[in-house]
Amino acid sequence: MNDKFRGGFRVKLARFAMAAAVAALPAVAQTQLTGAGATFPAPIYQRWFSEYASKGSVQINYQPIGSGGGIKGVNEGTVDFGASDMPLDAKALQSFKEKHGFDLLMFPTVLGAAVPSYNLPGVSTELKFTPEVLAGIYLGKIKMWNDPQIAAANKGVNLPADKIVVVHRSEGSGTTFCWTDYLSKISPEWLSKVGRNASVDWPTGLGAKGNDGVAGLLKQQKGAFGYVELIYAISNHLPYGMVQNKAGQFVKADLASVAAAAASVKDFPANFVVSITDAPGNGAYPISTYTWLLIPSKIEDAKKRDALKGFLNWAITAGQNDVESLDYARLPKSVVSAEQKQTAKIM
């Protein structure tokens, strides 16, 4: 009885030790980086990372947990880089520097748009939304689809007498920042009551996780209204409306209108932080935004550093050829050359 017990145990122990040894082998030749953050650019990032991995030995594992998660991850050093559609303000950058002793650099990667998407089976025309309507819906003041304010901009459209099911993000989101940034600019009431941030005290609405969560809820729920990044509306066949811009035109989000919004910024600040919502200019889509990669200026591990720099340089040049197929707009050329200079700052 004793021997059987011991022998079986020893064999099991040996097998286990071998398995553990194999599983514990350090990464051979492959450099794996971990990044986390925004869902807004996740489709293009995932395409980029998988393409870049097939080119060489750099695997970049990106987890779309929301801009808030990306910012936290890079602050606590638990990820190699973060991604956020909400740029960090001076205070946040300062506290990063105090905590780590070096700067956090922000690199814009693509341009995208937050679109007002809805689920109204009986309505086949594209709806037009004025800034007042958007603020009114999210403040909870406009509750029904056939509200006179919505009807005024959509003459001839048969709007149902249904309640608007407002959808927003449940977690800290850069897309939320873009949306609330826009609402803050066009509605003084919104600015004083709610403000702009990745996570706000929503006056009304249901929360969903991630751009994909909002898209999912929009698909399932009749009468729903929410904001998602453009590609999520397109790939899920969700209708999305036009928004009236500063010049008074009703503009639909697409490559041209987003690029027009970006072009309205003449002087690009050195730290690449800029808001392009409610952009002036002909044909500009008013709820556009850059999205940034958050990268520490000091990376200890040489392999990781070179891998990240290599990827960055690729992403802002050759990688830009992929973005339009996913309905993101390319970076303006002037921004790209400024970024290449900043890439050199990563030590």
Next chain:
Amino acid sequence: MDRLRGGDEVVYLITFTCAVTILVVVGLIVFELWANSQPTVKTFGWHFLTSSTWNPNGDKFGALPFVYGTCVTSALALLIAIPLGVASAVFLSEMAPPKISNILTFLIELLAAVPSVIYGLLGIFVLVPLIRDYLVPVLVKVFGFLPIFQGEFYGVSLLSAGLVLSIMVVPFIISVSREVLLAVPVEQREAALALGATKWESTWQIVLPNASTGIIGSVFLALARALGETMAVTMVIGNTPKITASLLSPGYSIAAVIANEFAEASGSLYISSLIFLGLVLFGLTIIINGAARILILTMQEKHG
């Protein structure tokens, strides 16, 4: 203590060390939770538990919406699971032929092993549509005058979470209650029947009271599980930190808000508020478990 010889000392040391390790680990857990909650405790004090604002933007945090949601969904779950569960346990122990009873119980106990995320999966794609299309219209028609069934229903809600939780905890109640009922000596039943009681009267007046301690224990077990459930709840509750009287509106629970917001909480007040919520939840489970123990002890003394 016996005389320790040879290998004895080594083995004793190993086992003792492991036991102490557990003490250390638990101490560490409690310490980490308490220490990391301090910013919130210092800023809000006990007001945190009664405040219903949750605003990460303005750095204002209050636990009430989550405590409310946790309690409401768990209470709803128990309200449904206890009668159904105990009735089923009675049937399985008193009425069903032993073979059938054993097979059914085996299968029901397997259901207790189904992971939470799978209930969440089923919740989103199967249960919520069923509730929305069949249950709620009926509830609103019949009970619509009650404030708990008023307002818009979007699928994700306190009601859906409560119903999913009830399905998750009913196997525990059935399994434990059935065992306790079976443990009541057959003489008790026979004595009642000999005195002319019907089977139901014997069950209701003799057997169930005898087994009540165990059944209540199973209820506490179920409650403790329901309070801590994370994934199934967060997938169907709607994730909205508001307190409403209606079960049809979306809500939030402590476990769900931690799961959703911890990964991105920056700022010491935000993080410490979430951790303090975790501590509150832990505290709730300790209280429930403690109450269960005390109840069992007092009832044991009563019945001798």
Next chain:
Amino acid sequence: MDLRVSPSRKITNVVMLSLSGVCTVLVIGVLFFVLGYLFVHGFRSLNLNFFTHLPKASGETGGGMANAIVGSAKVLLLATCIGVPIGFFAGVYLAEYSGKAMAFTIRYVVDLLNGVPSIVIGIVAYALVVRPMKHFSALAGGVALGIMMIPIAVRTTEEFLRAVPNSMREGAMALGATRAKTIFSVVVPAAISGLISGMMLNLARVAGETAPLLFTALGNMFWSRGWLQPIATLPVMIYNYAIAPEEDLHQQAWAAGFVLLALVLAINVTARLIISRGPASLRR
């Protein structure tokens, strides 16, 4: 009590007993609908891609969960290596060595640990492993799940060791065996079927845990090498895909749910069979 059975009592009897039967049918019906739906739908969603491919970028179909399946296995292996030894030896201590005061304390603390909600264990593992190490990792996930395995390991070990009759211990010691030898050569083997089945049930319980992995193991689009990289696991993938809008991802979530459930149930059934075939003295 009225010795004649009045009609009203008879009716009450029939009605109440039937009601209890109805409740049982309702409960069984719902429970089996739930399981049955998962099995059928999940099975239909299985395909070769699921087992062999890595997750694909959003918008592309044909991805799979090969890395999540292996990832779950790795994390569970680590959890078992952490939780089972600590729990087992502590259980041995409680059953064979400890005095009353120490035993009470340890049992109380173990119960306390059992009551910690799984999401809270996730937070603690994040604070103790992820943040200091500055990595999300399989190690952190394993530690979180390992801690969750401890209470049941302790309880099972203590229960089954205590169930071994003292006569066996006394017999061994009378023959000159040391305490330690008695325990490991006589008591443990006598309880072995209960111990193994207990460990299996323990494993099945943590195999489905998602919450503690959310901020410890995080996730990975690629294969995770070693123990210090973020790692994909089945339960977390199910959660992520279930709340995504794409139908293709929903299908994968069902398939993963099927695989996870099949595994958990298989372990459960095996564990119960082991224990029902074990030595008569330990049959529960």
